[in-house]
Amino acid sequence: MILLIFACSGCGNRHPEMKEALHVGVVTYTQDDPFINAMTDKLKENLKSMETEDMKIIVSVKNGKDDQQAQNETVEEMIDAGCDVLCINLVDRTVPSRIIKLAKQNHIPVIFFNREPVREDLLQWEELYYVGCDAEQSGIMQGEIAADYIKDHPEVDKNQDGKIQYVLLEGEAGHQDTISRTDYSVKTLIEEGVQLEKLSYQFADWNRGQAENRMTRLISQYEDGIELVISNNDEMALGAVEAYRKSEYAPSEWPVIFGIDGLDSALEAVKSGEMQGTVYNDKEEQALEMARLSLEIFRGENIYRSQLKEGRYYVSQYQRVDSRNVDDFLKH
Amino acid sequence: MRKNKITFLVMELLLLILALFFVWKIFNQNVPEKRVAVVLPEAGDNRWDALIKGMKQSAKNNHIHLIICNTDEMESAEVEQEIIQEQRNNQIDAFLVWPASGSETEEMLKNECADVPVILVVENVYNGDEQESSTFSEIGPDYYEMGALLARELGEDASKIGIVAGREESEASTSAVRGFSDTLEQMKGEIAWCYYQEEDCNVLDEIRARAPVDHLVVLDSRTLDRIGEQADNDELKDIRIFGIGYSVKSIAMLDYGKIDGLVAPDGYEIGYKSVEEMAKKLQHRFYKTKSAKTTIKMIRRDDLFQDEDIERFLYSYE
Numbered sequence: 305m306i307l308l309i310f311a312c313s314g315c316g317n318r319h320p321e322m323k324e325a326l327h328v329g330v331v332t333y334t335q336d337d338p339f340i341n342a343m344t345d346k347l348k349e350n351l352k353s354m355e356t357e358d359m360k361i362i363v364s365v366k367n368g369k370d371d372q373q374a375q376n377e378t379v380e381e382m383i384d385a386g387c388d389v390l391c392i393n394l395v396d397r398t399v400p401s402r403i404i405k406l407a408k409q410n411h412i413p414v415i416f417f418n419r420e421p422v423r424e425d426l427l428q429w430e431e432l433y434y435v436g437c438d439a440e441q442s443g444i445m446q447g448e449i450a451a452d453y454i455k456d457h458p459e460v461d462k463n464q465d466g467k468i469q470y471v472l473l474e475g476e477a478g479h480q481d482t483i484s485r486t487d488y489s490v491k492t493l494i495e496e497g498v499q500l501e502k503l504s505y506q507f508a509d510w511n512r513g514q515a516e517n518r519m520t521r522l523i524s525q526y527e528d529g530i531e532l533v534i535s536n537n538d539e540m541a542l543g544a545v546e547a548y549r550k551s552e553y554a555p556s557e558w559p560v561i562f563g564i565d566g567l568d569s570a571l572e573a574v575k576s577g578e579m580q581g582t583v584y585n586d587k588e589e590q591a592l593e594m595a596r597l598s599l600e601i602f603r604g605e606n607i608y609r610s611q612l613k614e615g616r617y618y619v620s621q622y623q624r625v626d627s628r629n630v631d632d633f634l635k636h
Numbered sequence: 637m638r639k640n641k642i643t644f645l646v647m648e649l650l651l652l653i654l655a656l657f658f659v660w661k662i663f664n665q666n667v668p669e670k671r672v673a674v675v676l677p678e679a680g681d682n683r684w685d686a687l688i689k690g691m692k693q694s695a696k697n698n699h700i701h702l703i704i705c706n707t708d709e710m711e712s713a714e715v716e717q718e719i720i721q722e723q724r725n726n727q728i729d730a731f732l733v734w735p736a737s738g739s740e741t742e743e744m745l746k747n748e749c750a751d752v753p754v755i756l757v758v759e760n761v762y763n764g765d766e767q768e769s770s771t772f773s774e775i776g777p778d779y780y781e782m783g784a785l786l787a788r789e790l791g792e793d794a795s796k797i798g799i800v801a802g803r804e805e806s807e808a809s810t811s812a813v814r815g816f817s818d819t820l821e822q823m824k825g826e827i828a829w830c831y832y833q834e835e836d837c838n839v840l841d842e843i844r845a846r847a848p849v850d851h852l853v854v855l856d857s858r859t860l861d862r863i864g865e866q867a868d869n870d871e872l873k874d875i876r877i878f879g880i881g882y883s884v885k886s887i888a889m890l891d892y893g894k895i896d897g898l899v900a901p902d903g904y905e906i907g908y909k910s911v912e913e914m915a916k917k918l919q920h921r922f923y924k925t926k927s928a929k930t931t932i933k934m935i936r937r938d939d940l941f942q943d944e945d946i947e948r949f950l951y952s953y954e
Contacts, residue, residue: 325718327706335682348708360718364706366680385673385706386726 325360326351326389326602329382331375333395333419335367337510338539339565339587340393340418346591347391354599361599372396379403383410389598394419397480404428413601415594420480426616431601433609435594435618439484442564442583442622446485447492449581449624450534450562454498460560462531468498470532470559471522472505473515473540482507485536485564503530508540515543523551530559538563538570538582545578566625566633574630584623584633593618669701670918672911673723675733676757677710683857683883687757690907691732698915703728711835713740720748728752729918732910735761737806742770753917755925757910758901759808773925775910777901777932779808779855779880783815785899785934786853786878787823794825798849800839800863802856804832812855812880833859840866854879857886864889890937902931 328351332340348363355361364382368375372395379390383406390412394400400421407414413431426432454460454468461468472490475482486505493500503526506518515535522530535541541563548558555578563570566584573579596608597618612618625633674691676684688704695702705723710716716736723731730753735741742761745754756774763770790797799816801809813830820827829846833839839859843852852875854860860879864886866872878897881887889895909928917925 325722329706362706363708364680365678365708381704382706385703386722387706 324358325362326599327387328361328363328389328391328598329379329387330363330365330391330393331378331382332365332367332393333375334370338567338569339537339585342567343418343587343591346588347594350592350595351598354595368393368395370395372399376402376406380406383407383412387412388602390414391594391598392416394421397421400425401428404432407431415597417590417594430615433597433612433616433618435590435597436620437585437590437622438619439481440488442585443485443488444492445583445622445624446534446562446564446581447489447496449583449626450489450532450560451493451496451498453560453580453626454493454532455496457560460531462528462557466499467501468493468531469501469503469526469529470534471503471519471526471530473518473533473535473544474505474507475510475536475540477507482536486534489534500532508543510537510539512539512543512546515540516546517543519544519547520550523547523553528553528557533559533561535561535563538565538567541579541582542567542569542573545573549578564622566623568634571625571630571634574625574627575634577627581624581626584625586620586623589620590618593620669699670729670915671701671703671727672730672732672914672918673703673705673720673726673728674757675705675707675710675716675719675723675731677707677734677736679704679707682885683861684903685884686882686903687907690904690909691911692907693904694908694911694915698912700911700915700918702911709835710734710736712736713738713744716741717744717748720745724748724752730754730914732757732914734758735807737762737803739764739805742772745772753914753925755910755914755917757906759806762805762807762810764805773913773927775913775928776906776930778929779811780815782880782899782901782932783812783817783855784819785932786855786880786897787816787819787825789878789897789899789934790820790823790825790851790853792823792825794820794823794851796828796847796849797825797851797853798828798843798846799830800843800852800854800856800859801830801832802859803834809855816853816855839863840872843872849875851875852877852879857881857883860895861885861889864894887935887940890935891940893937896937898935900933900935902933905930 330344330347332344344365351361351363366378368378375395390407392403392414394416397419404425408429415433415435417435420434420436426434472486474486490500504522508515508518533544535544541561544561560580562581563579564583564585566582570579570582574582600608691702705719707719713736720731731749732755735756739762742763754772756772758776759779760774761770761772799813801813803809809832817827828849831842833856839862854863854877857880860881861883863877877895879895881898882901882903886898890898909930913925917923
């Protein structure tokens with residue numbers, strides 16, 4: 305009799321059959337990076353389009369507030385609340401160990417994106433993946449576009465001294481992408497036969513506002529002596545554009561400006577002539593790959609994962625953008 | 637001999653009490669913290685930063701294990717119900733819930749949370765009837781008063797006024813609109829139109845489609861953020877914008893002059909008090925949770941760095 309009563313009370317708490325639900329937790333390094341925000345929006349859109357009548361997909365997006373410790377705590381909270389797959393854009397690519405440990409303990413696969421962890425860390429567990437681009441390639445392509453432009457437009461060398469006086473706007477000191485993009489961009493320009501003279505380099509944290517401040521100071525220091533601005537990303541390139549817009553110099557007196565990422569606002573600047581080129585970072589393709597991987601992991605399938613490099617890397621190709629093909633990318 | 641016996645018994649009694657005390661201490665330390673799930677739409681959005689900060693601090697002080705549910709948009713009671721059902725399988729002892737808009741939410745919460753305590757945060761359930769109060773305790777700002785404050789701020793000179801509110805079937809929107817209209821009736825201002833924002837609708841297109849106004853009153857924080865971003869557009873340049881905001885973005889927009897006045901609730905206080913009240917319920921089974929109205933502040937651009945009270949209030953927004 306007592307057993308019967310206990311059994312009946314258990315029945316009352318059961319819920320009707322629930323739709324299957326995939327919980328994807330996305331944690332970016334900051335909320336202030338337009339490229340990352342655009343990619344995350346695309347990822348969410350892709351995942352939502354993959355919902356079916358029998359399966360719901362819930363995408364929860366949080367950010368690490370530029371602090372790896374805060375990001376670790378956010379990941380821990382997400383796991384505590386229930387998560388099937390994590391998509392992480394690391395604050396500090398050299399210290400993913402806490403996140404990897406938490407994920408492994410709770411059997412939650414992790415797709416790192418855009419900020420690549422060190423290879424040895426990614427090999428700690430078979431359910432760790434990376435989706436992104438090759439920073440070296442973006443630097444090489446930026447150097448190539450800049451070199452082509454300079455060769456076709458001798459007026460870039462304003463003082464006709466045979467050398468291009470340039471400034472660099474760099475992301476973060478010690479960041480692998482900063483180092484790769486800067487090194488390969490400058491190296492490619494030199495290999496293409498462009499004589500360079502470095503005036504200055506400034507770190508601006510990938511940030512438009514900071515880049516504008518740095519550029520304003522450079523303009524007052526070098527006046528019209530700057531002939532080329534090489535920027536590690538479009539946000540900082542647009543900061544340079546903003547600085548020149550507010551300066552006394554007419555657009556015809558501006559240096560040539562090149563960025564990387566292919567943000568919509570940068571593409572518009574290339575079209576209008578305020579920037580001369582950028583390198584398109586295919587966030588749409590990467591977001592789609594992340595969505596496909598998330599779903600495949602949840603379903604236990606192996607179609608896309610078997611095509612990954614070393615079973616864990618998806619690297620999409622950058623594309624050169626200048627005034628001749630910018631309209632193709634604006635339609636994206 | 638008899639004296640020795642008594643001494644021995646007293647000593648044994650003392651040792652027994654000491655032993656029982658240590659056994660109780662051991663078991664007391666092993667009692668796990670109560671688990672409280674927090675259900676907010678798009679929980680990672682920065683409009684909840686102050687609220688979650690307050691909740692976390694209170695959870696730390698009151699030994700509560702907080703679980704911030706992983707959510708995206710919560711358009712309906714059905715979506716919220718699924719989240720609550722999932723968490724019921726996660727050993728949850730109580731819920732702090734932002735109620736989804738719509739008249740089905742109250743019934744849903746009564747059914748899903750019949751045997752666990754629930755406190756509503758930020759706003760109450762929508763039941764369409766101004767007179768009938770909900771059965772749930774609620775900790776949040778007084779939206780009627782926020783609407784009234786904005787009307788008083790606009791003053792007697794305000795003429796053509798456009799109102800943009802949140803979802804029509806939400807207690808926050810209907811109370812704020814009522815507070816604004818009731819207060820404005822006593823002044824000479826004229827409401828040209830009132831629009832309730834729906835998901836996936838472009839609010840600027842909706843404003844363009846309506847009669848031109850001199851003042852825009854935005855009674856929904858997310859919509860205010862979106863409008864503020866577009867404030868440099870020609871069509872909004874000559875319009876004075878006021879609203880309800882609880883994100884760092886809305887404070888920044890006020891600072892940059894993109895909006896002219898802001899009523900802000902104290903998110904930190906809502907978060908802190910809601911967890912504190914739930915902790916009392918979880919510690920004392922027969923305790924009846926109480927509703928509470930939290931602080932609201934009218935903030936003008938000039939006040940931002942001059943008024944100490946405002947600075948202290950905004951501290952939790954960082």
